[in-house]
Amino acid sequence: MFSTVFLDLPPLVHAAGAVTLPGSKSISNRVLLLAAMSEGTTTIHDLLDSDDTRVMLIALRTLGCLVEESGTTVRITGLAGKLPNGSAKLFLGNAGTAMRPLTAALAVVAGDFELSGVPRMHERPIGDLVDALRQLGCAIDYLGNDGFPPLKLGKPALKLDAPIKVRGDVSSQFLTALLMALPLVATKDIVIEVVGELISRPYIEITLNLLARFGVQVQPDEWQRFTIPAGAKLRSPGDIHVEADASSASYFIALGAISTAADGQNGIKVQGVGADSIQGDIRFMEAAQAMGAKIDSGPNWLHIQRGAWPLKAIDLDCNHIPDAAMTLAVMALYADGTTTLRNIASWRVKETDRIAAMATELRKLGASVVEGADFIQVTPPASLQGWKPASIHTYDDHRVAMCFSLAAFNPARVQLRIEDPKCVAKTFPDYFETLFSVASSATSSIPVICVDGPTASGKGTLAAVLAEKLGYHFLDSGSLYRITGLAATRAGIPLDIANEAAIVALLNTLPIHFEGSHIWLGNEDVSELIRTEEAGMNASKVSAFPAVRSALIDLQRNFRQLPGLVADGRDMGTVIFPEAALKVYLTASAACRAERRLKQLISKGIPATLDSLRADLEARDARDSSRTVAPLKPAQDALLLDNSELTVDTSVQTVLDWWQSKQPF
Ligand SMILES: O=C(O)C1=C[C@@H](OP(=O)(O)O)[C@@H](O)[C@H](O)C1
Numbered sequence: 001m002f003s004t005v006f007l008d009l010p011p012l013v014h015a016a017g018a019v020t021l022p023g024s025k026s027i028s029n030r031v032l033l034l035a036a037m038s039e040g041t042t043t044i045h046d047l048l049d050s051d052d053t054r055v056m057l058i059a060l061r062t063l064g065c066l067v068e069e070s071g072t073t074v075r076i077t078g079l080a081g082k083l084p085n086g087s088a089k090l091f092l093g094n095a096g097t098a099m100r101p102l103t104a105a106l107a108v109v110a111g112d113f114e115l116s117g118v119p120r121m122h123e124r125p126i127g128d129l130v131d132a133l134r135q136l137g138c139a140i141d142y143l144g145n146d147g148f149p150p151l152k153l154g155k156p157a158l159k160l161d162a163p164i165k166v167r168g169d170v171s172s173q174f175l176t177a178l179l180m181a182l183p184l185v186a187t188k189d190i191v192i193e194v195v196g197e198l199i200s201r202p203y204i205e206i207t208l209n210l211l212a213r214f215g216v217q218v219q220p221d222e223w224q225r226f227t228i229p230a231g232a233k234l235r236s237p238g239d240i241h242v243e244a245d246a247s248s249a250s251y252f253i254a255l256g257a258i259s260t261a262a263d264g265q266n267g268i269k270v271q272g273v274g275a276d277s278i279q280g281d282i283r284f285m286e287a288a289q290a291m292g293a294k295i296d297s298g299p300n301w302l303h304i305q306r307g308a309w310p311l312k313a314i315d316l317d318c319n320h321i322p323d324a325a326m327t328l329a330v331m332a333l334y335a336d337g338t339t340t341l342r343n344i345a346s347w348r349v350k351e352t353d354r355i356a357a358m359a360t361e362l363r364k365l366g367a368s369v370v371e372g373a374d375f376i377q378v379t380p381p382a383s384l385q386g387w388k389p390a391s392i393h394t395y396d397d398h399r400v401a402m403c404f405s406l407a408a409f410n411p412a413r414v415q416l417r418i419e420d421p422k423c424v425a426k427t428f429p430d431y432f433e434t435l436f437s438v439a440s441s442a443t444s445s446i447p448v449i450c451v452d453g454p455t456a457s458g459k460g461t462l463a464a465v466l467a468e469k470l471g472y473h474f475l476d477s478g479s480l481y482r483i484t485g486l487a488a489t490r491a492g493i494p495l496d497i498a499n500e501a502a503i504v505a506l507l508n509t510l511p512i513h514f515e516g517s518h519i520w521l522g523n524e525d526v527s528e529l530i531r532t533e534e535a536g537m538n539a540s541k542v543s544a545f546p547a548v549r550s551a552l553i554d555l556q557r558n559f560r561q562l563p564g565l566v567a568d569g570r571d572m573g574t575v576i577f578p579e580a581a582l583k584v585y586l587t588a589s590a591a592c593r594a595e596r597r598l599k600q601l602i603s604k605g606i607p608a609t610l611d612s613l614r615a616d617l618e619a620r621d622a623r624d625s626s627r628t629v630a631p632l633k634p635a636q637d638a639l640l641l642d643n644s645e646l647t648v649d650t651s652v653q654t655v656l657d658w659w660q661s662k663q664p665f
């Protein structure tokens with residue numbers, strides 16, 4: 001997951017390949033609650049692991065349910081409606097699929113419970129559900145504003161005679177919550193009547209489908225009346241598989257529709273969900289097809305290719321696909337006219353006011369947008385000049401972050417920034433990693449920041465922190481020379497120029513790979529081994545051999561991957577990435593560098609003296625800057641930073657400010 005303050009997306013050009021998507025949020029949280037309330041043990045396969053399912057899992061454990069996790073397989077020992085912990089305070093984040101169904105389930109059993117969430121959850125309505133539960137005799141108090149969480153639930157005095165009326169026009173989750181909870185108390189037939197239009201109907205179908213898997217056959221009547229038969233009992237089906245999330249699939253369906261494939265590849269394959277999905281959002285396929293996408297599907301897979309281009313503008317009632325419809329609003333940027341998405345009033349009470357949010361952010365990119373109480377109308381920029389680089393505010397709404405990433409394919413190649421990218425954790429923590437696994441940019445548009453400088457200048461620390469803050473890859477080029485020195489020494493090859501060819505031959509066979517700050521040689525983590533003074537000296541020797549340097553060029557350039565790279569070394573800006581957008585040459589006085597090195601060695605229990613360290617350091621500077629190939633020197637366009645008197649934080653901030661000043665936002 002990208003936990004950075006923002007994530008800059010360079011212009012994306014192609015996309016092709018296969019993605020396996022995480023489990024459906026709606027199925028995961030329903031199955032977790034049903035399994036916990038039912039009789040018997042349920043093994044859930046391919047459960048979604050995200051913020052919304054985490055809060056549900058923690059809640060179930062807090063209530064005394066046995067939950068055993070092993071990767072994405074979770075085993076739940078059902079409580080058969082009897083809670084060992086009759087009093088609990090539950091924090092449910094911003095998960096509607098946890099807050100609403102748990103409210104109903106806990107309100108009908110005896111106990112004292114408090115349910116709360118993030119501030120936005122306390123602005124998301126729950127009054128219609130509370131009103132319905134109060135008709136049943138449930139004791140519910142509002143702890144904050146009337147009609148909204150947090151809630152306090154007490155002991156109910158159940159009255160099951162009259163039909164329970166629930167409004168269906170604000171959220172379908174209220175009806176879902178009642179349908180899942182009432183089998184716990186169905187000593188007689190219980191009838192639920194929907195008042196007003198029922199929105200987001202396909203989610204009720206998911207609920208009915210899963211209730212049937214847990215042994216409860218609800219009798220629906222025209223979407224207006226639902227009867228839970230007397231004696232209904234939740235019984236575990238044993239094993240249950242969670243399909244991949246169809247709403248998450250919408251971003252990759254859109255990706256297939258708007259991108260072209262690089263040579264020899266064709267389209268995007270989505271694995272884990274197919275056209276026969278039980279999730280209503282799979283019907284996003286039809287909308288994408290209407291806009292021009294070519295889609296094939298089979299059991300649990302979809303294959304999407306670009307068809308009509310530009311996309312065709314559509315006018316669609318999106319009530320049945322409220323979540324995936326946000327993706328259509330961004331696809332509209334690539335359409336041949338004005339796209340209108342209707343009947344989406346519920347957008348206003350979700351993770352944020354989504355109609356307002358989409359309108360504001362689409363306008364930033366240059367689109368013309370008209371918004372109404374329950375619709376949005378999007379007209380793309382009229383020409384290439386109409387597109388504007390934009391920093392997309394994401395309002396702690398996963399779907400805003402995910403759908404706007406698709407704007408990185410804009411034909412004007414304007415840059416895009418996604419603020420707070422970690423908000424995708426609600427349903428798809430690795431969304432951006434998944435996107436980068438299939439999307440590609442022209443190499444020249446993948447940003448590189450070079451940090452060059454002499455030994456012990458702190459460039460490794462600075463570069464690693466920069467990479468972390470920007471969410472970029474990190475290349476510690478010096479480590480490649482250190483590994484070469486280590487491997488040659490181990491192979492008994494003396495490190496002198498006469499053995500250059502042998503060292504290159506060896507280098508070409510080395511299985512080097514990086515994992516964060518760890519460097520591996522085959523199965524051996526050599527991160528520590530290559531940090532000794534001796535390894536540094538050996539690195540300096542082999543790095544002076546021209547054939548070794550050129551053998552490492554391609555390897556280093558291959559680190560330039562989406563979304564960007566911070567590379568530290570001695571010739572990053574001069575030789576390896578001469579066209580880098582920002583080059584920093586980091587220095588510090590010899591005295592200061594020797595002192596830092598001394599502290600470092602002492603902390604590792606390695607004896608050393610200041611004088612000898614300073615002498616070694618100066619000798620190394622002299623050798624590095626006088627070698628004929630790629631001598632250590634600042635690139636002509638490098639910005640110099642002397643950090644003798646600076647803290648790491650100040651140096652990092654200085655470079656981040658330089659970087660920011662080069663961005664169009
Ligand atoms: O029941 C569900 O799993 C959901 C129902 C929908 O909400 P509304 O019924 O409030 O539209 C949807 O937006 C939400 O993401 C999940």
Ligand SMILES: C=C(OP(=O)(O)O)C(=O)O
Nearest residue numbers: 094095096097323350351
């Ligand atoms: C509306 C959404 O979430 P929730 O389940 O919290 O309602 C969503 O995921 O788009």
